[in-house]
Amino acid sequence: MSSFPYYGPADIDALNAQAVTLLKLFKAKGYDRQEPSVLQPAALFLDRSGEEIRRRTFTLTDPSGSDLALRPDLTIPIAKRVVESEPHFPARISYNGPVFRHESKGGKPVQFFQAGVELFGEPDKAKGDAEILTLAVEALRAAGCTDFTIRMGDLGLFGALVDALQLPAHWRSRLKRHFWRAGYVETLLDRIGHGDETSRLPQDEKDIAALLEAQGDAPLAGRTRAEVITRARAEAAEVLKLDGNVAGAITRLLDISAPIAQALTDIRALLKTAGINLDAGLAAVEARVALLQKLGVDRIEFNAHFGRSMEYYTGFVFELRSKDGVELAGGGRYDNLLELLGAFAPVTAVGCAIHTERLLATVKGAA
Amino acid sequence: MSKPKETKLVIAIPSKGRLKEACGEWFAARGVVLEQEAGSRGYRARFAGMPQIEVMLLSASEIANALLAGDVHLGITGEDLLREAAPELEGRLYLAAPMGFGFADVVVAVSRAWIDVSTMADLDDVCAAFAATHKKRLRVATKYAELTRGWFARNGIADYRIVPSAGATEGAPAAGTAEVIVDITTTGATLRDNGLKILDDGVILKSQATLAASLRGAVWDEDARAACKALFATLGLEAEFKALSALL
Numbered sequence: 001m002s003s004f005p006y007y008g009p010a011d012i013d014a015l016n017a018q019a020v021t022l023l024k025l026f027k028a029k030g031y032d033r034q035e036p037s038v039l040q041p042a043a044l045f046l047d048r049s050g051e052e053i054r055r056r057t058f059t060l061t062d063p064s065g066s067d068l069a070l071r072p073d074l075t076i077p078i079a080k081r082v083v084e085s086e087p088h089f090p091a092r093i094s095y096n097g098p099v100f101r102h103e104s105k106g107g108k109p110v111q112f113f114q115a116g117v118e119l120f121g122e123p124d125k126a127k128g129d130a131e132i133l134t135l136a137v138e139a140l141r142a143a144g145c146t147d148f149t150i151r152m153g154d155l156g157l158f159g160a161l162v163d164a165l166q167l168p169a170h171w172r173s174r175l176k177r178h179f180w181r182a183g184y185v186e187t188l189l190d191r192i193g194h195g196d197e198t199s200r201l202p203q204d205e206k207d208i209a210a211l212l213e214a215q216g217d218a219p220l221a222g223r224t225r226a227e228v229i230t231r232a233r234a235e236a237a238e239v240l241k242l243d244g245n246v247a248g249a250i251t252r253l254l255d256i257s258a259p260i261a262q263a264l265t266d267i268r269a270l271l272k273t274a275g276i277n278l279d280a281g282l283a284a285v286e287a288r289v290a291l292l293q294k295l296g297v298d299r300i301e302f303n304a305h306f307g308r309s310m311e312y313y314t315g316f317v318f319e320l321r322s323k324d325g326v327e328l329a330g331g332g333r334y335d336n337l338l339e340l341l342g343a344f345a346p347v348t349a350v351g352c353a354i355h356t357e358r359l360l361a362t363v364k365g366a367a
Numbered sequence: 368m369s370k371p372k373e374t375k376l377v378i379a380i381p382s383k384g385r386l387k388e389a390c391g392e393w394f395a396a397r398g399v400v401l402e403q404e405a406g407s408r409g410y411r412a413r414f415a416g417m418p419q420i421e422v423m424l425l426s427a428s429e430i431a432n433a434l435l436a437g438d439v440h441l442g443i444t445g446e447d448l449l450r451e452a453a454p455e456l457e458g459r460l461y462l463a464a465p466m467g468f469g470f471a472d473v474v475v476a477v478s479r480a481w482i483d484v485s486t487m488a489d490l491d492d493v494c495a496a497f498a499a500t501h502k503k504r505l506r507v508a509t510k511y512a513e514l515t516r517g518w519f520a521r522n523g524i525a526d527y528r529i530v531p532s533a534g535a536t537e538g539a540p541a542a543g544t545a546e547v548i549v550d551i552t553t554t555g556a557t558l559r560d561n562g563l564k565i566l567d568d569g570v571i572l573k574s575q576a577t578l579a580a581s582l583r584g585a586v587w588d589e590d591a592r593a594a595c596k597a598l599f600a601t602l603g604l605e606a607e608f609k610a611l612s613a614l615l
Contacts (some may be wrong), residue, residue, distance in 0.1 A: 046504075046528055054528060055516060170492055177495055178523045201483065211482050218479035218562030221540040221547070222497070222505065231496070232483035340502060 003110045005357075015113065018143050018360050019096045022115045025142045026094035029135055031117045033094045036077035042067035044080060044341075056101045058110070070100035075118060075312075075351060076337070082120050083343045089121025090128075096356070115139075116331070116353035120338070126284055128350045129316045129333065130291050136329050136352045137295050140320060144363040147323045149299040150292065153306035156315040156333075157281040161250065164276045165242065170234060185254060189247040201236040208232050249274035256304040260289050263302035288316065312337045316350070322362045329354040374586060375421040376594035378441040379433050382409065382424035386576060389468040390443055397602045419594040428452075434460055437584015440591055447473050447511065447551060447574035454513040461580040461614050463599075463607045469576030471551045473511055475518070475569035476558050478540050485567050487522040490547065494526040497546070504528040508536050508545030511571075515549045518571045537561040578604075580611050587615045 007015065023033055042059045046069070058070040071077055074095045082091060096115040117135055122128035140148055155176075162175045171188075178184045202208055208229055220228070249270045256263050264282065271278055285302070292300055306317060317332030331352030338347040380401075381387045391401045400415040401422065412422040425433060430444040431452040443466065453459050477484050484490055497505040508530045509515050515529055530545045537557050539545035551574070552558055555565060585591075592612070599608035 173495065174488070174492060177491070177525075184523050200485070208482070212480060215479045215482065215562070219541040219543075220480050221478040222501070222543070223481070223493070223546070227496070227500070228481060228483055231492070235483050235489075340498070342502065 005111060014360055014364075015356060018356060018363075019113075019115055021142050022139050022354065022356070023094060023096055025139055026115075026117055026135070029092070029117075029131075031092040031094035031135075033096065034078060034081070035095065035097060036071065036074055036081065038071055038098065038100075039068050040071050040077055042069040044076060045069050045072060056103065058100050058102060072101050073099055073353070074114060074116065075334075075353070076341070078118055079120070079337050079349065080341050082347070083338055083341045087120075089347070090123075091120040093118045093120070113356045114353045115356050116351060118349065118351035120349050121347050122350070123348065125315065125333065125348060125350075126287055128348060129284075129288060132331060132350045132352050133288060133291065133318060134295060136318070136320060136331060136354070137292070137297055139352075139354060140328060140359065143359050145322070145328065145359060145366070147366065148297075148320050148328060149301065149323070150297055150318055150320055151301045151303055151306060152285075152288065152316070152318040153303050154281070154285055154316050155313055157278065157285065158254075158304070160278050160281045161253070161271075161276060164278070165246065167242065168234065168237075170231075186251045189242065189251060201232050203236050205229075205233060208236065243274075246274045246276070249276075254305050256302065257306075258302065260300040260302045263304070267304075284316075312340075318352075322358075324362075326358050326362060327355065328359050328362060374588050374590040375419055376441070376591045376598065377421045377423060377439040377585075378443075378598075379423045379425045379430045379439040380412075380443045381427050381430065383426075386427060386444075386469055387424070389466075389576065393466055393468065394602075399598075399601055414598075417594075417598065419590065420598060434579055434581045435584075437581050437586075439581060440585045440587065440595065441578065441580050443576055443578050445469055445471065445574050446577045447471060447514070447572055449577065449579055450572060450574075451511050451513050454517055459581075459583050461582055461611050462577050463580055463611060464578045464602075464604055466576040466578060469574075471553050471574050472565075472570050473514055473549065473551050473572040473574060474558075474565045475571065476537075476548050476550065476552075476563040476565050477546075479562050479564045487524070487566060487568050490566060490569075491522065491524045494524055498526040505547060506530045506545040507547045507549055508532040508539035509549035510534075510536065511549050511551075514571050518549075537563060582614055 027033070045057050046054050053072055057072045060068050062068055074097060078093055078095060094117045097113065098111050099114050100111050102110060117132065119128050119132055159176050162172045165172065175185055175188060178188065202211060212225065212228060253267060253270045256266050258266065264285070267282065289300060312334040313332045314335045315333035318330065319327055320329040321327055329352055331350070333350040335346065335348050337349055380390045394401055394414070402413055402415050403409065404411040404413055410424055412424060414420050414422060423439060427444045428448050430442040431448040433439045434442045434449070435453055446462065449460060449462070450456065456462070475487070475490070477490065481493070484493055494505045505527045507515055507527050510532050512529050512531060519527060530539070532539060536548050536550040538561060539548055540563065541561060548563070549571065552565070558565065595611070596608050599605060
């Protein structure tokens with residue numbers, strides 16, 4: 001696919017026809033189309049999305065000096081709109097349009113079309129996950145693609161696993177933040193296992209306050225005095241020790257990447273070794289598998305560390321691939337994004353985006 | 368740049384200040400005398416007795432760009448500037464020799480008032496907490512955006528944003544324009560004066576002046592290679608010339 005695609009009459013007609021098919025399906029399921037502008041205020045992506053999205057986002061300055069961005073996805077502008085317009089929940093929104101992303105390696109497209117759906121404020125998460133997953137499968141089939149595999153993961157499963165460990169809260173959040181990084185969690189677990197994370201801070205609260213006073217006029221740099229002291233106390237108080245068996249089990253669990261039946265067997269065995277119960281989390285995975293089998297999708301792979309190609313996913317994640325391994329659609333749960341965008345209360349969110357040009361090419365190739 | 372019929376080997380060296388002086392001394396110590404060219408307004412020089420080599424005097428940051436563009440064959444500038452200009456050096460530049468001067472560390476520094484922060488892992492916690500509490504990303508002021516991105520990514524930190532800094536980066540935390548900085552330091556005195564401290568594992572790069580070769584764009588024909596071989600032999604860099612040849 002070219003970085004600067006030029007769509008001839010046949011190409012654009014085919015792409016439009018496919019979009020009509022997809023949007024019609026989405027509408028029949030209650031998802032009305034919305035269209036955010038291509039140009040967005042840069043801060044929307046830069047302040048809240050972090051450096052990964054920033055480095056992929058095209059930014060420009062308008063003649064008055066304001067910073068703008070070409071949308072790298074439609075999820076963030078749509079979520080922002082939901083925060084501002086406070087619709088009746090659950091809210092169902094679909095979209096179709098070009099997005100713009102710089103890829104640092106390989107020189108992949110700077111512009112491509114995406115069609116997708118977002119489901120906001122569905123309190124029953126299992127129901128929401130199932131709805132989006134079903135819709136993604138139906139969308140590919142409606143477009144004429146029947147031969148695909150699914151890869152899935154669950155960030156919530158790892159979260160539940162970490163929550164079951166006897167560790168200080170900030171260590172748990174550290175592990176959750178980094179679970180997707182190859183090698184990082186293993187290193188952290190190793191350090192905890194050896195107990196060499198001893199604090200250099202004084203234990204006593206008064207001594208901590210005195211230490212801060214002793215820094216003279218060094219700036220607090222955006223944090224409050226209370227934030228610094230609270231975290232310093234937590235650091236000073238912690239005693240880190242983790243059973244070697246448990247650390248080893250988690251490390252091996254992160255390595256699991258196998259057909260779903262094998263993966264579930266392996267996970268259960270590892271959890272048993274570590275003496276951790278995750279029945280609720282595994283039941284959720286099994287429910288999705290049952291749903292997929294009912295839909296006639298049986299080539300399912302589970303990948304324990306899959307799930308953060310975009311930064312905001314928090315739970316169930318999935319990817320539909322063509323038989324040649326081309327990623328056609330991807331999605332998942334991102335329950336924190338709306339709060340990051342200014343919502344006053346948590347709003348559940350789950351969605352899916354389809355790479356429509358790849359889908360079209362796959363369907364054409366198979367024909 | 369227009370090339371004369373016989374390709375000359377073009378080497379860029381810093382045009383002013385301590386770096387220029389140190390370069391002159393480095394070459395002199397190896398028997399190569401740098402002479403200013405008359406009437407060139409200080410943009411050109413030559414090595415005495417080496418007419419096949421053209422010496423250009425450029426600013427240190429221009430040298431990194433000239434090397435990457437292939438406008439010059441060789442150049443001397445700080446490794447920090449080279450790595451910032453080309454985050455993926457491989458295939459673009461060959462770092463032939465560290466030169467033993469122009470030392471400076473590119474470091475991550477935070478306020479000393481952050482008594483709970485002494486490592487990148489601590490900073491990662493604070494970045495995540497800051498995003499959750501303040502609903503915006505912690506800002507890192509720097510003129511080393513690429514080095515910062517790479518380093519933060521290697522340390523697994525995603526919840527931050529870079530604020531480009533043109534100068535006086537060390538003042539950003541006190542001025543309230545950023546919470547953290549990535550900057551260059553030699554003794555750490557300027558950082559200390561501004562109430563900042565370097566994180567224990569916050570040294571991104573120990574930089575020094577470096578002789579580098581352009582691998583892409585520069586025309587390495589027979590003349591240029593022969594001139595380079597002779598120069599490197601005089602400088603005692605035979606092994607480095609071999610390594611460079613293998614890459615061309």
